[in-house]
Amino acid sequence: MEKIIQNIDIKAIRKDFPILSQQVNGKPLIYFDNAATNQKPSSVIHALTSYYSHDNANIHRGNHTLADRATAAFEDTRKAVQQFIEAKEAEEIIFTSGTTESINLVASTYGRANIKEGDEIIISGMEHHSNIVPWQLLCEEKGAVLKVIPVNELGEIEFSKFEQLLSEKTKIVSIVFASNSLGTINPIRKIIDKSHQFGAIVLVDGAQAAAHLEIDVVELDCDFFALSAHKMYGPTGVGVLYGKRELLESIPPYKGGGEMIKEVTFENTTYNDIPYKFEAGTPNIADVIAFKNAIEFINKIGKETIAEHEIELLAYATEKIKKIDRVKIIGEAKEKVSVLSFIVDDIHHFDIGQMMDARGIAVRTGHHCTQPLMHQFNIEGTVRASFSVYNTKEEIDELIISLEKIIKIL
Numbered sequence: 001m002e003k004i005i006q007n008i009d010i011k012a013i014r015k016d017f018p019i020l021s022q023q024v025n026g027k028p029l030i031y032f033d034n035a036a037t038n039q040k041p042s043s044v045i046h047a048l049t050s051y052y053s054h055d056n057a058n059i060h061r062g063n064h065t066l067a068d069r070a071t072a073a074f075e076d077t078r079k080a081v082q083q084f085i086e087a088k089e090a091e092e093i094i095f096t097s098g099t100t101e102s103i104n105l106v107a108s109t110y111g112r113a114n115i116k117e118g119d120e121i122i123i124s125g126m127e128h129h130s131n132i133v134p135w136q137l138l139c140e141e142k143g144a145v146l147k148v149i150p151v152n153e154l155g156e157i158e159f160s161k162f163e164q165l166l167s168e169k170t171k172i173v174s175i176v177f178a179s180n181s182l183g184t185i186n187p188i189r190k191i192i193d194k195s196h197q198f199g200a201i202v203l204v205d206g207a208q209a210a211a212h213l214e215i216d217v218v219e220l221d222c223d224f225f226a227l228s229a230h231k232m233y234g235p236t237g238v239g240v241l242y243g244k245r246e247l248l249e250s251i252p253p254y255k256g257g258g259e260m261i262k263e264v265t266f267e268n269t270t271y272n273d274i275p276y277k278f279e280a281g282t283p284n285i286a287d288v289i290a291f292k293n294a295i296e297f298i299n300k301i302g303k304e305t306i307a308e309h310e311i312e313l314l315a316y317a318t319e320k321i322k323k324i325d326r327v328k329i330i331g332e333a334k335e336k337v338s339v340l341s342f343i344v345d346d347i348h349h350f351d352i353g354q355m356m357d358a359r360g361i362a363v364r365t366g367h368h369c370t371q372p373l374m375h376q377f378n379i380e381g382t383v384r385a386s387f388s389v390y391n392t393k394e395e396i397d398e399l400i401i402s403l404e405k406i407i408k409i410l
């Protein structure tokens with residue numbers, strides 16, 4: 001416990017997040033909705049205003065100084081992402097609007113080009129809707145079949161059942177690295193290896209993993225990897241799709257428009273090289289540029305240090321919450337990121353959320369876009385507290401005290 005406090009200066013880190021120093025409903029803000037989106041350090045906020053104050057121009061097409069500066073900064077973020085996830089080449093990094101768009105891109109391009117009637121796509125029972133619905137749409141269009149890996153009571157996937165689902169019919173396995181509702185970290189490496197043995201390609205939904213777990217896409221050998229900048233201290237509206245070069249080159253474009261072409265005539269159009277083939281139109285330039293500052297923020301503290309702190313908070317909160325009568329934790333996998341989901345007997349999660357908010361505590365309530373998972377646990381939703389690098393044990397103490405009071409009142 002001491003070690004973490006020595007390694008990481010939370011007070012200094014908190015000072016770097018202007019939003020945290022405010023009062024909400026007369027109480028100091030305690031922000032525990034980090035799995036939805038986490039807060040932004042001043043370097044990210046400054047990068048946005050600086051870009052619009054000094055460098056704003058459209059990229060890749062101008063031949064003037066501002067366009068050059070904006071293009072260079074945009075491409076610098078691509079290189080930073082490449083290094084962050086250890087991809088072989090910057091060209092394998094495609095900017096999207098977020099994880100949702102990244103997954104839709106793969107379903108609409110790779111999926112449409114490769115999936116035929118009777119083929120099978122495997123997902124897990126703990127997927128976010130954004131890793132369910134794009135595959136349902138594809139299956140409906142192609143007459144393919146969606147198979148689901150069951151999740152046990154602890155919130156872990158049943159690996160042996162996954163093995164039973166795999167066959168030569170399996171073409172795509174799309175799986176979440178870390179669950180947003182339960183916190184479960186899936187055995188991604190094992191899943192990828194097994195899927196490859198059957199010739200299936202694997203997409204990893206890394207939305208909840210990217211800010212907390214080491215990512216090495218080459219070592220993982222995943223075919224596609226999706227993430228969102230806004231869950232990594234970066235701006236909203238930016239995401240990444242990583243894909244292996246040969247796959248990205250082999251699949252058709254996603255959207256048609258400027259930037260994604262080599263040559264257009266009314267008879268025929270040839271497409272640009274990757275990554276531009278998948279980046280039609282003016283992208284979210286400012287936010288992509290500021291995303292680099294978010295990556296630098298994580299790198300400066302060190303992902304391992306961040307993860308250690310968050311896991312310490314999770315263990316502390318879990319131990320305390322378990323002592324409260326009528327509380328049940330949803331998601332007790334051995335390996336978890338810092339997500340604590342719980343329900344309280346006979347009290348609606350929404351009421352708890354509202355009463356927490358009155359105390360300045362921001363938690364998430366509801367199904368967290370994982371309705372099938374909620375059905376499996378026979379619940380409508382949970383209260384979810386998710387921790388980030390700037391959270392403290394004192395804040396968790398406040399959460400616990402508030403929860404005890406709320407339970408007494410209700």
Ligand code: 7TS
Binds near residue numbers: 037101130131181
């Ligand atoms: N996959 C997972 C595992 C997620 O947690 C989310 C967002 C997404 C995909 C979609 O990401 P987006 O950036 O494209 O929206 N999860 C949440 C959440 O838990 N609460 O709000 C958004």
